[in-house]
Amino acid sequence: MKTPREILFARHQSAAPALDAIRQKAVGQLNTEEQKAPSPRPSSIEWEREAVGQPFLYVGRKPLGRFLVLAIQFWRELILPCRRVWTGLAAVWIFILMVNFSQRDNLNSATGRPAPSGPMVMSLQAQQHWLNQVLADRTAPVESDQPRNFSPKPRSATSRTVAL
């Protein structure tokens, strides 16, 4: 008794030499492409798995920093799977920032006042000078304006004038 899998594989075992040739051709093509266009990654980089199955990145025999490994893991597991969502979010933020900056520029141009011209400054200074002269007398306190020193006497000491 055989399983369907065993029957199928036994039936097609004769194709093995042709499949080997195809495999060698494909791997050979891969080698050629590799030589023509070298991988952007350094060739000395290799992934190794620890006993727990955690991948660690090595350059030569020196392990890269934990931070870099975490960054790569973060990129592969969080960014790459939802790259469209992240791209969309980035586009939305860029749009919001652009709108914000354009509105800020408009606000500045609306509230910004032109600097006063030279004659106007001179006129203003003259007016200020005249105003100072006019108000010069009032700067010294008038006697009536000064507070009187009033100290009330006791009730028994006050003199009363009785009209008869």
Place this chain on the structure above:
Amino acid sequence: MNMLEVADHEQLPVTHARDGNPAAWDTLFRRYQLPLYVYVFELIRDEQPALDIVQETFIAAARHIRTLREDHKFGSWLFGIAHQKCLQHWRKREEILFDEIPETPEEFEDSPHDLLIRREQEAEFMKLLAQLPPAHRSVLLLHFVEDFSLAEIAQITECQTGTVKSRLHYAKKSLRKLLEEKK
């Protein structure tokens, strides 16, 4: 390496293959060349195009390995590429791909090893397999050849899990019926 053994997915050097390591690719291709060929040949029933499709599948896999997100899904991903190549082949020949048979989802729980075939029934089994509609044949082959789960077969054939379940049930029912008749 014995082709009949299904290597543990965790032991496959998919990560090294991602880095463009030719030795890793050689191991992967060696592991999948016969199952892939069996699947493709039994679907399109033509030797030379089947070999061409296997080769195209290998080249496409090497080019697009970066689109594979999870290493343990390499097998189903590779069969998915081969399945698409078979569809393209059919389209070129303007054949009717998957004829529609009413789907009646039913419970399906047995494994490919439950079905055992006697030596004298092998020819009948192959004949029946060839007579099955392509959609059912595809699902049955994926189940037999690599023992893919319903979800994986659904992913490879790009259809609903319920549909896969129904097709598999129908195909196995036909097969059992035939094998019982011949007893």
